[in-house]
Amino acid sequence: MKNRFLALIIALAMTLSLLPTALATTVEVTSVTGTGTAKGFGGDITVTITLVDGEIAYVEATGEGETAGIGGNIIAEWPEAFVNANGLVDTYTGATFAQITRVGFMDAARAALENAGVNPDDYIREAAQETAEDVTLDADVVIVGAGGAGMTAAIVAADAGLNVVLLESQPAVGGNSVKATGGMNAAKTEYQDKNEFGEAAGIEKTLKSAEAYADNEAIAKLAAIVKEQWDAYQAAPQGYFDSVELFALDTLVGGKGLNDPALVNTLVGSSESAIQWLKTVGIDLNNVAAFGGASVKRIHRPVDENGKVVSVGAYVVPRLEEAIKARENITLCLDTTAVSILQDSESGAATGIQAVGKTGNNVTVLAKAVILATGGFGANLDMVVQYKPELAGFMTTNASGIQGQGILMAEALGAATVDMEQIQIHPTVQADTASLITEGLRGDGAVLINANGERFTDEVGTRDVVSAAEIAQPGSFSWLVVDQKMVDASSVIQGYIKRGLMLQGDTYEALADALGIPADAFKATMEKWNGFVADKNDPDFGRTSFASPLDTAPFYAVKVTAGIHHTMGGLKIDEAARVLSADGQPIPGLFAAGEVTGGVHGGNRLGGNAVADIIVFGRIAGESAVAFVK
Secondary structure, rough: HHHHHHHHHHHHHHHOOOOOHHEEEEEEEEEEEEEEEEEOOOOOOEEEEEEOOOOEEEEEOOOOOOOOHHHHHHHHHHHHHHHHHHEOOOOOOOOOHHHHHHHHHHHHHHHHHHHHHHHHHEEOOOOOOOOOOOOEEEEEEEEOOOOOHHHHHHHHHOOOOOEEEOOOOOOOOOOOOHHHOOOOOOOEEEEEEHHOOOOOOHHHHHHHHHHHHHHHHHHHHHHHHHHHHHHHHHHHOOOOOOOOOHHHHHHHHHHHOOHHHHHHHHHHHHHHHHHHHHHHOOOOOEEEEEEOOOOOOOOOOEEEEOOOOOOHHHOOOOOOOHHHHHOOOEEEEEEEEEEEEEEEEOOOOOOEEEEOOOOOOOOEEEEEEEEEOOOOOOOOOOHHHHHHHHHHHOOEEEOOOOOHHHHHHHEEEEEEOOOOOOOEEEEEEEEEOEEEOHHHHHHOEEEEOOOOOOOOOOOOOOHHHHHHHHHHHHHOOEOOOOOHHHHHEHHHHHHHHOOOOHHHHEEEEHHHHHOOOOOOHHHHHHHHHHHHHHHOOOOOOOOOOOOOOOOOOEEEEEEEEEEEEEOOOOOEEEEEEEEEOOOEEEEEEEEHHHHHEEEOOOOOOOOOHHHHHHHHHHHHHHHHHHHHHH
């Protein structure tokens, strides 16, 4: 590498006539540069390669649309790897959801070499096989899984003075959290107070829905409280109407009454303080919008420097990672897969983790407490079918590492599980790539259109209801339609367009032709919908969330279908995030947070509640581990 840089310096010096004549006449250096561009995950990836005497001396890459913490790592790391290997080498193994970025980068690099006048095949290199010895680490607490819940717990424990080891099976942090596109539900926040009133129709609809659960004591009690609160508010409106009780009622009704009320109360009661805690690590979720299953605008989303809404996972995860790396008492081990929980033979307490490193070496972490934040099992399709056979053949939105390991490891210690058969499918998964299309589009005004050019459901209903309605349509898919006004306000939608996921038409008829649906029917449907928006009334499907009409050309649509998205079931925990055994007793020293747990979401998770779950219970798991250790 040093020789190649020396050669490059000599070449540049010759060009500038900076070398002595005698030296310049004895050194012959050939320097050529080529640039190539290819499609990545979030737009174009451009790679520029400089060759000096046939060796790669300099590589530069850009790909602004690649996801931070995933494809963004490839853009940052591969240029140096190519120089060190003097060739094209894939050093980013394991994270299959970065595949589009990897392929795009390689295609751009091959094009750059071709444009430099050389054969790319001559520069293909195999990644060097690393070797590592077995290692034993000591910690106060070991956390398995570096997604949102795991990183949150690590920060909390580290800030309390504990030494933390954080294990992640993938080569990058983030898990499913980095793929989250919507936001975080929270009630009674400072950002909601910027609105003037609560949505009457949505609140009345929730109270009506609660009547179907009159025999559910928790729901009946909450409904009575919310009714009293709402009546008092209507008599003397002041500020924005929401309450932790309404948030809890939405969550329980959305979860079909199967949720653990104690966990729901913990979730909603700690949501506002979680929003405030996120600000302490540089994360500000200050845009409030409507989401499926929520009575009022409650989902909190990030915006960029231009005020445009951005994907919450791509915003939150890199900032949590920065906070992790800024704390000297947190050791992050990537490419390290936990295989079992160590347990004291006498007390039964969790005492550490046995794991396997990237090269197959043993990694043993001895600790005083263990936190499981491994996510659910949505990427383990065999496990999904085991609990819900009718989902055989469905695509999944889950990251590849979401295999259910945490559940299986804890079960080996006698941990109880709950609601394992409750598996959610998401109605807006891009039909060709399995990319998750955020529910925020529907909350901001988008509509779903079937192959006949017609609406068929309340687009902001709960995910299970919307998914079922979509599956019943011709071909079991639909088109999610937005207009230019929505595009201008959302960098998320702009990203979908750059990735080639959306079709466009300058008129309703032109978009219908692009989608292959009846133009007359589609135009009539859109004009009818715009009238509903003006009237704030949807007599066809009872939608109560209205933004602005979809009347600003051009118009766009993405083809969506239902896909496996979230596993509501998992380890049984209490309000302190302690993992419970089959007899209901806490397993000493074992805690869990996030999708690895069950009971919070019941039979259906509301959009925006997953991020609330990982932050709220991630903090609690960290705090409980601190209390246990100290």
